Amino acid sequence: xxxxxxxxLKNVVKVYPLPAGDVVALKGISLDIMEGExxxxxxxxxxxxxxxxxxxxxxxxxxxxxxxxxxxxIREMNDDExxxxxxxxxxxxxxxxxxxxxxxxxxxxxxxxxxxxxKRDTTGRPIELxxxxxxxxxxxxxxxTEISGGQQQRVAIARALVNDPKxxxxxEPTGNLDTKTSKQIMDILTDLNRQGRTVIMVTHNPExxxxxxxxxxxxxxxxxx
Amino acid sequence: MTKSVIFDISVRxxxxxxxxxILAAIxxxxxxxxxxxxxxxxxxxxxxxxxxLSANSDTIKVSPGGGPSGGDGGPGGMGGGxxxxxxxxxxxxxxxxxxxxxSPNTVIPVYSESDTISVGDLEGRATIYGLDDTDITTLxxxxxxxxxxxxxxxxxxxxxxERYDLKIGSRIEIGDEDSDEGTSxxxxxxxxxxxxxxxxxxTDNAIVVSERWFTSFYGNEGEYNEVIVKLNDINDVxxxxxxxxxxxxxxxxxxxxxxxxxxxxxxxxxxxxIISMMMGIGAISLVVASVSIFNVMMMSxxxxxxxxxxxxxxxxxxxxxxxxxxxxxxxxxxxxxxxxGIMSMIIGYTVVLVMVGTTDYFFTLDSLIYVPYGIAVGIxxxxxxxxxxxxxxxxxxxxxxxxxE
Numbered sequence: 001x002x003x004x005x006x007x008x009l010k011n012v013v014k015v016y017p018l019p020a021g022d023v024v025a026l027k028g029i030s031l032d033i034m035e036g037e038x039x040x041x042x043x044x045x046x047x048x049x050x051x052x053x054x055x056x057x058x059x060x061x062x063x064x065x066x067x068x069x070x071x072x073x074i075r076e077m078n079d080d081e082x083x084x085x086x087x088x089x090x091x092x093x094x095x096x097x098x099x100x101x102x103x104x105x106x107x108x109x110x111x112x113x114x115x116x117x118x119k120r121d122t123t124g125r126p127i128e129l130x131x132x133x134x135x136x137x138x139x140x141x142x143x144x145t146e147i148s149g150g151q152q153q154r155v156a157i158a159r160a161l162v163n164d165p166k167x168x169x170x171x172e173p174t175g176n177l178d179t180k181t182s183k184q185i186m187d188i189l190t191d192l193n194r195q196g197r198t199v200i201m202v203t204h205n206p207e208x209x210x211x212x213x214x215x216x217x218x219x220x221x222x223x224x225x
Numbered sequence: 226m227t228k229s230v231i232f233d234i235s236v237r238x239x240x241x242x243x244x245x246x247i248l249a250a251i252x253x254x255x256x257x258x259x260x261x262x263x264x265x266x267x268x269x270x271x272x273x274x275x276x277x278l279s280a281n282s283d284t285i286k287v288s289p290g291g292g293p294s295g296g297d298g299g300p301g302g303m304g305g306g307x308x309x310x311x312x313x314x315x316x317x318x319x320x321x322x323x324x325x326x327x328s329p330n331t332v333i334p335v336y337s338e339s340d341t342i343s344v345g346d347l348e349g350r351a352t353i354y355g356l357d358d359t360d361i362t363t364l365x366x367x368x369x370x371x372x373x374x375x376x377x378x379x380x381x382x383x384x385x386x387e388r389y390d391l392k393i394g395s396r397i398e399i400g401d402e403d404s405d406e407g408t409s410x411x412x413x414x415x416x417x418x419x420x421x422x423x424x425x426x427x428t429d430n431a432i433v434v435s436e437r438w439f440t441s442f443y444g445n446e447g448e449y450n451e452v453i454v455k456l457n458d459i460n461d462v463x464x465x466x467x468x469x470x471x472x473x474x475x476x477x478x479x480x481x482x483x484x485x486x487x488x489x490x491x492x493x494x495x496x497x498x499i500i501s502m503m504m505g506i507g508a509i510s511l512v513v514a515s516v517s518i519f520n521v522m523m524m525s526x527x528x529x530x531x532x533x534x535x536x537x538x539x540x541x542x543x544x545x546x547x548x549x550x551x552x553x554x555x556x557x558x559x560x561x562x563x564x565x566g567i568m569s570m571i572i573g574y575t576v577v578l579v580m581v582g583t584t585d586y587f588f589t590l591d592s593l594i595y596v597p598y599g600i601a602v603g604i605x606x607x608x609x610x611x612x613x614x615x616x617x618x619x620x621x622x623x624x625x626x627x628x629x630e
Contacts, residue, residue: 059538059624080542087540098535098627102237107230114230115540159539 091160253561267500355439534626554611
């Protein structure tokens, strides 16, 4: 763990303008996450934790305040720059796995690499990563719908890692998995964190949160603890 | 390349909804067939007319009078002759001038008259041409029988011969019994070869007699109804026309000079207007096809909102998503347009065979150019129909798209 913040929020406010009146989802959040940290974000439904994750994941930009990711202020970025940030710096792991149904498992892992370099992979990195999460052989030519949830989440982890991102963002990574599979996935994430990757995880499950070094609780758009 | 993977995704999506894609492409198939086979038919029609008329491009016609229509025909005027006005003719002096100006090309003065004829019990009208014996051999080919043997013999056109059942030796009575001239009988010496659409004189449905018979019967010697100039070299058309114009029309317009090219121009231009109009109607089926492509593309976008969300969230740029959907429309367009292009060659061939009567010009560039042209239009229509759906897909908010079911 180092003392350089890889993510830094300064008084971040997010307002969703709705016809019935503005909804303030984040009411001024300031937070530093250091490189190599394993952070769990918890909070009840509607507390704003998903909104917070979307900001950190560069899927959305704050209404006011500053949000630095790897030294860059995402509020000043245009859509293409935000997209490239998601591709190169952030690895996303979703509750619903979110693999692309038209692509094979191998192609799903290869896809972000192609987006980044503009050509098919020749380094063998997707195969390496799939092997690391426990998938190999003819298995990787299957389509996502042909395998179990746990296996899909392993593929999703491999995909998240393929462009060697500084940050792994996990949105309820074990929410759709049974206890045994959950543990296996959490073990993989813990390993990745030990290797120096920053892991930020949103979860409902206090047990899952115990894997983290630090737990941030969001309540009503503010950091409660 | 990114392109190849994105293209691959598009191909797979088209395959995933195979039936739906094929149904959408059928619209394009029909549209392309409609415009392409109509275009092919038009080209073949134009080519065949042009070919027929080009055979006449060595001909210049000099008609009496300043205006193209000559004098007034009068009510119920006899339309058969080249000039229905009795007062309008080309005289010997003018003929000399024409000969001088057109030298060394062949100049053929023509007498013509539309008159009543009767063969046995059958009565009718025909155009009667009076020509010099040598000019007859220049202009006319006889298929059956001989050229004129004496003053009272005549040559008849094949259509006329068929209608009146004329044979060599048959007698034709020319003229109206009640008129000043009375009647006179000629004997058929030969049947003229079919000439079809010609610019000089139309002999298929006419009687050709000697100059001497014509002037002695109608009594207007030296008053020619038209003068035909046959060129030795078709490239001299403008030069010769100008020379005649200089010679005769200096003070006032004495004669009208015309050639087949003007007729050709007006025929081809009206043909192309008709064909474009028909292609326009054919294009309506492409509009219908584009609506169905648009519909399929919108369905594809709606069904795949979540997938678009995933693609965007893991770092796919808007432009790439847009391209992915445009590729999909392009693939549908290519499938539909290529099938349509191939089928339009088959259907076009049939249509040309039936409507034009000859497929001589089918395998020419002017005709088959409509196949790639039709294919290109089909693909363009498809891609254009995909623009809005693609733009809509690319413009989705990734967060909202991800939460969609």
